[in-house]
Amino acid sequence: METLVQFGPRNQLVGVLSAGAEVAPVLVLPNSGMVPRAGLFRLHVKLSRRLEALGMRTFRFDLPGVGEAARIVGCDDRQATRAAFDHLASQYGCQHFVIGGICSAADLGWRMAVADPRVVGVLMFDGISFTGPWFHLARSMAVLKRSPLQWPGVALRLLQRTRSAQPALVASDYRDWPTRDEARRELAELAARHVQLLWIYTGGVADRFLHRREFYWAFGRPGHDDVNTVLHWPDCDHTFYTRAHRERLLDTVSDWLRERFVVKENAE
Amino acid sequence: MSVGPWQPLWLGEPEHQLYAALHRPAGADATRGVVLVPPLLHEQPRARRFLTEVASAFAAHGVAALRFDYFGSGDSAGHSEDLTLSTMHDDIGCACTALRSHSGASTVAVMAWRAGALVVWDWLHRGGVASELILWEPILDGRGWLNDLDRADAIERCSPSRYTGHCPTVAETSDGQLMGYAVTPSLRDALAAVSITSTTAPSVPLWLLDRADALDGCARSLAPMRTRVLPDDAPRFGGGIRMDESLFMTSRMEQIANELALALAGGR
Numbered sequence: 452m453e454t455l456v457q458f459g460p461r462n463q464l465v466g467v468l469s470a471g472a473e474v475a476p477v478l479v480l481p482n483s484g485m486v487p488r489a490g491l492f493r494l495h496v497k498l499s500r501r502l503e504a505l506g507m508r509t510f511r512f513d514l515p516g517v518g519e520a521a522r523i524v525g526c527d528d529r530q531a532t533r534a535a536f537d538h539l540a541s542q543y544g545c546q547h548f549v550i551g552g553i554c555s556a557a558d559l560g561w562r563m564a565v566a567d568p569r570v571v572g573v574l575m576f577d578g579i580s581f582t583g584p585w586f587h588l589a590r591s592m593a594v595l596k597r598s599p600l601q602w603p604g605v606a607l608r609l610l611q612r613t614r615s616a617q618p619a620l621v622a623s624d625y626r627d628w629p630t631r632d633e634a635r636r637e638l639a640e641l642a643a644r645h646v647q648l649l650w651i652y653t654g655g656v657a658d659r660f661l662h663r664r665e666f667y668w669a670f671g672r673p674g675h676d677d678v679n680t681v682l683h684w685p686d687c688d689h690t691f692y693t694r695a696h697r698e699r700l701l702d703t704v705s706d707w708l709r710e711r712f713v714v715k716e717n718a719e
Numbered sequence: 720m721s722v723g724p725w726q727p728l729w730l731g732e733p734e735h736q737l738y739a740a741l742h743r744p745a746g747a748d749a750t751r752g753v754v755l756v757p758p759l760l761h762e763q764p765r766a767r768r769f770l771t772e773v774a775s776a777f778a779a780h781g782v783a784a785l786r787f788d789y790f791g792s793g794d795s796a797g798h799s800e801d802l803t804l805s806t807m808h809d810d811i812g813c814a815c816t817a818l819r820s821h822s823g824a825s826t827v828a829v830m831a832w833r834a835g836a837l838v839v840w841d842w843l844h845r846g847g848v849a850s851e852l853i854l855w856e857p858i859l860d861g862r863g864w865l866n867d868l869d870r871a872d873a874i875e876r877c878s879p880s881r882y883t884g885h886c887p888t889v890a891e892t893s894d895g896q897l898m899g900y901a902v903t904p905s906l907r908d909a910l911a912a913v914s915i916t917s918t919t920a921p922s923v924p925l926w927l928l929d930r931a932d933a934l935d936g937c938a939r940s941l942a943p944m945r946t947r948v949l950p951d952d953a954p955r956f957g958g959g960i961r962m963d964e965s966l967f968m969t970s971r972m973e974q975i976a977n978e979l980a981l982a983l984a985g986g987r
Contacts, residue, residue: 453794455727455738465727467738467794485962487767489793492899496794519740519771521722654884661884685884690960692875694894694901 655689
C-alpha cells in the first residue's frame with residue numbers, strides 16, 4: 452500500500468512512498484528531466500512494485516517546478532532531495548538511501564551521494580561520461596564498417612564540424628557534471644564509503660559513449676573498484692521506449708538492488 | 720501562472736485506489752467544481768503540469784478542481800493492462816463524487832483533454848452526470864486517432880534520433896504497446912468504437928476549445944454553447960513523446976485558463 456507524503460517548505464512537495472521493510476535502504480527516484488514522478492512510461496511505478504515484492508521501499512517525487520510541484524524560491528533540486536531524505540528519516544525511520552535514475556536524475560543522484568553520507572547506492576543511467584581515445588576508436592571502427600561510398604560524406608561532415616565557428620554543444624555543457632578530475636576524486640570517495648553504483652549507458656548517448664572501456668579510461672583506478680557495475684546497452688534508447696528494454700532495465704535494477712542491499716541486509 | 724496549493728488524495732478502495740489532487744478555493748466551500756479528465760497514454764504525462772496549472776486557475780477563481788490518474792495509469796493503482804473504457808468511466812464517476820464530498824460543490828462540470836473526450840462522451844452516454852462538458856482539443860474519432868498513433872509509434876520504434884546506437888530497421892509492434900503504453904485489444908476496440916458527433920451528443924451544455932482549423936468543423940457539427948480558439952502556441956500534447964517547456968503554461972494560455980475559470984465560476 453502506497454503512502455502519499457507531503458514534505459519540504461510548507462509541505463509543498465509531494466511524493467509516493469511504497470511499502471517495505473524498514474531495515475533496507477529506500478530507493479529515491481527524482482524526476483528525469485521534466486517527466487512526472489511516475490517515470491518514463493510509468494517506469495518508477497513498475498520498479499516500485501517490483502521492489503515492494505523484495506521488501507524494499509521506493510520514494511518517487513516531483514522536484515520543484517516539475518510535474519505537479521510548484522517552483523519554490525530558495526529550494527532547488529538538491530535542497531528538495533535533502534528535504535525528502537530528512538522527512539523520510541524523521542517520519543518513516545529511513546536511514547539509508549539509494550538514489551538516481553535516467554539522465555538528470557543520475558546527475559542529481561551523483562551530487563547527493565557525494566554530499567550526503569546517508570546515500571549508499573546510486574543509479575547512473577546515461578550519467579556522467581567523458582569521451583576519450585576509446586570513444587574515438589569505436590567511432591572510427593563504426594565508420595570503417597560502413598560502405599566505402601559513405602566515407603567521403605562522413606569526412607565532409609567531420610570537416611564542417613571542425614571548421615564551424617559555432618562550437619557544438621556537448622553534454623557536459625548542459626548537464627550537471629563535475630570535471631573528469633573531480634569525477635575521479637568523487638568516485639574514489641564514494642568507493643571508500645562503499646557506495647554501490649549501477650552504471651548503464653544506452654545507445655541514446657552514442658554521441659559520447661560507445662564502449663565500456665571509456666568508463667574505465669574516464670574514471671581511472673576508482674572506476675575499477677568493485678562498487679561499480681557497468682553495463683552498455685547500445686540497442687536501447689535513452690528513454691527505454693520499448694517494453695522489452697524496460698523489462699530488461701527493471702530486471703537488472705531489481706537484481707542489482709537485491710544482490711547489493713536486500714541480501715546484504717538479511718545477512719547482517 | 721503558478722501552481723497554487725493543492726492536496727493529494729487517494730480515492731476509492733485500496734486495491735483500486737486512484738491518485739487525485741484537489742485544488743480547493745480559499746475560504747468557504749465552493750459551490751461549483753470541475754473534474755479534469757486527462758488525455759490518454761503518452762499524452763497524459765505530457766499534460767500533467769498544464770492540467771495542474773489550469774486547476775490552480777480554477778481554484779484561484781473560486782471553482783474547486785480535482786485532477787486524477789485513471790486506474791492503471793500515472794500514480795494510481797493497477798497495471799497498465801488493466802486500463803479499460805469501463806474502468807475509466809468508473810474513475811470519472813469516482814472523481815465527481817469525491818469532488819462533491821471534499822469541496823462541498825453542488826454542481827460539477829467535467830473538462831476533458833484530447834482522447835479523454837472520447838471517454839467522457841461515452842461516460843455521459845451511459846448515465847454519467849455533469850453540469851457542463853468542456854472539451855479541450857478533443858479527439859472526435861477514436862479509430863482515426865488510434866490509426867494515427869499506430870503510424871507515429873512505428874516511426875518512433877525505428878527512429879534514428881531515438882536509436883543513435885543500433886537503430887532497428889523494422890518496427891516490431893507485437894508487444895502490445897502503443898507510444899510506450901500498454902493498449903489491450905479490448906481497449907483499442909472500445910476506443911475505436913467511440914465517435915463524437917452531433918447525433919451522439921449528450922444533453923449537457925458543451926464548451927469547445929480547439930485550434931482554428933479544427934474548431935469550425937467541430938462547431939458546425941456539435942453546436943456548442945461556447946467556443947474558444949486556441950492560439951498557435953497552445954501546447955501540442957499529441958505532438959510526440961518528448962517532454963519540453965512548450966507543454967507548460969504561457970501567458971496567452973493563462974488568459975484562456977482564467978477566462979474559463981471566470982465563466983465557470985459565474986455559471987455562464
